Amino acid sequence: MIDHRRLGRELDLFVSDPLAGAGLPIWLPAGAAARHAVEEYLRELERRAGYQHVYSPPLGKRELFERSGHLGYFADDMFPPMRLSADDEFLLRPALCPHHALVFRARGRSYRELPLRIAELGGMYRPERSGVLGGLSRVRAISLNDAHTFCAVEQVGDEVAEVLRLIRAAHAALGVRPAGFRLSLRGPAQRYVGDDAQWARAEELLRDALGGSAYVEAPGDAAFYGPKIDVQIVDAAGRESTLATVQLDFDKPERFDLSYTDRDGARRRPVMVHRSLVGSMERLFAYLIEVHQGAFPAWYAPVQLAVLPVDEGQADAAADLAGRGEAAGLRVEVHAAGSLGARVRDAARRRVPYVAVIGAREAADGRVALRLRDGRGLAPMAVDAALSLVTDVVAARSADLLPGSAPVVAGA
Numbered sequence: 001m002i003d004h005r006r007l008g009r010e011l012d013l014f015v016s017d018p019l020a021g022a023g024l025p026i027w028l029p030a031g032a033a034a035r036h037a038v039e040e041y042l043r044e045l046e047r048r049a050g051y052q053h054v055y056s057p058p059l060g061k062r063e064l065f066e067r068s069g070h071l072g073y074f075a076d077d078m079f080p081p082m083r084l085s086a087d088d089e090f091l092l093r094p095a096l097c098p099h100h101a102l103v104f105r106a107r108g109r110s111y112r113e114l115p116l117r118i119a120e121l122g123g124m125y126r127p128e129r130s131g132v133l134g135g136l137s138r139v140r141a142i143s144l145n146d147a148h149t150f151c152a153v154e155q156v157g158d159e160v161a162e163v164l165r166l167i168r169a170a171h172a173a174l175g176v177r178p179a180g181f182r183l184s185l186r187g188p189a190q191r192y193v194g195d196d197a198q199w200a201r202a203e204e205l206l207r208d209a210l211g212g213s214a215y216v217e218a219p220g221d222a223a224f225y226g227p228k229i230d231v232q233i234v235d236a237a238g239r240e241s242t243l244a245t246v247q248l249d250f251d252k253p254e255r256f257d258l259s260y261t262d263r264d265g266a267r268r269r270p271v272m273v274h275r276s277l278v279g280s281m282e283r284l285f286a287y288l289i290e291v292h293q294g295a296f297p298a299w300y301a302p303v304q305l306a307v308l309p310v311d312e313g314q315a316d317a318a319a320d321l322a323g324r325g326e327a328a329g330l331r332v333e334v335h336a337a338g339s340l341g342a343r344v345r346d347a348a349r350r351r352v353p354y355v356a357v358i359g360a361r362e363a364a365d366g367r368v369a370l371r372l373r374d375g376r377g378l379a380p381m382a383v384d385a386a387l388s389l390v391t392d393v394v395a396a397r398s399a400d401l402l403p404g405s406a407p408v409v410a411g412a
Contacts, residue, residue: 002236004289005135011294011350013285013302014136023133023140025282030302030350033331035281037300039121041397042145042170042277049166051119051147056099058123062089067255068098069193073224079127092125097249097274100148101256104270109260114270115151115159121281122146136286143281149273150258153205156271160209160229160246163275167231167244170277173397174288175297179232179240181213186227187220193251194225202248203227209246225251228274236290243287247274295351295373298390299397305390306347307334310359317363321356321383328391348373353401354390372401 008014013031020026027035043053062081065071070078074094081089093099100118109116124142132138151159171178183206186192186199206229215229222228228247232240249272252258259267278284288296298304305325309318318334325332335343340357347355355371361380362368368386370378381389392403 002290002293003135004137004286007289007294008135011289011302013289013294016135021140022130023128023138025136025139031285033302034296034300035285038174038278038284039145039281041173041300043119043121045166045170045277046117046119046147049117049162050115051117053119054100054103056096056103056120056122058125059090059092060098062091064098064102065091065093068095068101068252069225069255070094070098073191073193077126079125094124094126096120096122096124096144096146097148097252097272098256100146101252101258101272104150104258105256109150109270111152111260111262111268114260115149115155115273116270117147117149119147136282136289139280139282145276145278145281145284147275147277149275150253150260150270151273152268153201153271156205156248156273157209159273160206160248161211163246163273163277164209164213164229164231167246167277171231171233171244173297173299174278174284175292175399176243176278176287177234177291179234181210181215182218182221182230182232182242183207183210183215184218184221184223184228184230186222190220190222190224192222192224198250199227202250205248206246223247223249223274225249226274233287235287236293241287243279243284244276245274245279248272249274293351295353297397297399298353298401299394301351301353302331303333303350303352304330304394305332305354305356306343306352307332307356307358308340308343308347309334309336309363310340310357312336313360314358314363317358321358321368321387324383325387325390328387330387330390330394344371348375356386374401376401 012028014025014027016025078094079092081091083089103118128140149159206227226247226249228245230242231244233243252272253269262268307318307322322332322334353373357369367380368383369380370386
């Protein structure tokens, strides 16, 4: 059975230390490098789609979460308050939406600004029971790829459709296996905010946004403030789960008294669309580690190119190649200690996509022999050509390690 916790230890991606606390994993350099590459990609994808990124604190005053409804409907999933004085209590936030509502109301808004898309990769905290914690899949400190769009009711359909397009693009680049859509609705036993008319309107808008896409209904799985579209995926064991969501919220704009000036000068209430393209970084990487068995696509592999000089005579050539690779934006390491065979095996164990072997002949000719993670070997080529091959694959965010036809050495 593929287990991201075992692979995380073997590949030095993250560590869970009881001294830090259960559900509080520490990302090691290799895991942090992969995560950073994914975060950069997501921020750029969002920026190109018109999102504006913000930073907000991971805690807030008690009054903030009373206003948002979290203390009334979500208190069991929040850490206890921290009291600084009799009238000054703070709580770790269980969600980012209250702070993003404050971003909207930081100044007056016009209809010309809508849809206003606010994004953040921010921290939130939930006191999960120790018995359900494990690796990265269930944690107490959550780094969420989150965003909230404030728009007019008539803009909701196009906005949700665009979010679903972004989700498909991000999942394809990351190597996520899609499983379909689930429309999560109210259930009879739960407590919800808002009135029946609001919920009916929100559900209608989400059904329309799904268009002709197939989906299943999930009564009782809605958020306490509105229905949602859950984007389902399949993991390495064939199990289905939710990774991304799109949620409609008529409630928080009322609670925070959010408004914008419309064309006719009247004040109108926006709709709040909650969305995450990939969920939390922790749960995302628990999934990616398992589905790729630690062999990430080259663009977010912790080390993209390992340089192995055959002996000390190629030390300068190896350093030059590594320097040029780093200048081209690659994550490169030089490994010179031990036998060449042992170093090749170690690079394979660590799932490094490309290994550049430099012997005396290659150093003299300004060439390099590339070996791919899957065992294929390429004919010796000029250093510039080798770096171009790797950077092209990385730039394309390709799942394949070769950009096209390249001379492969038989039996390598």
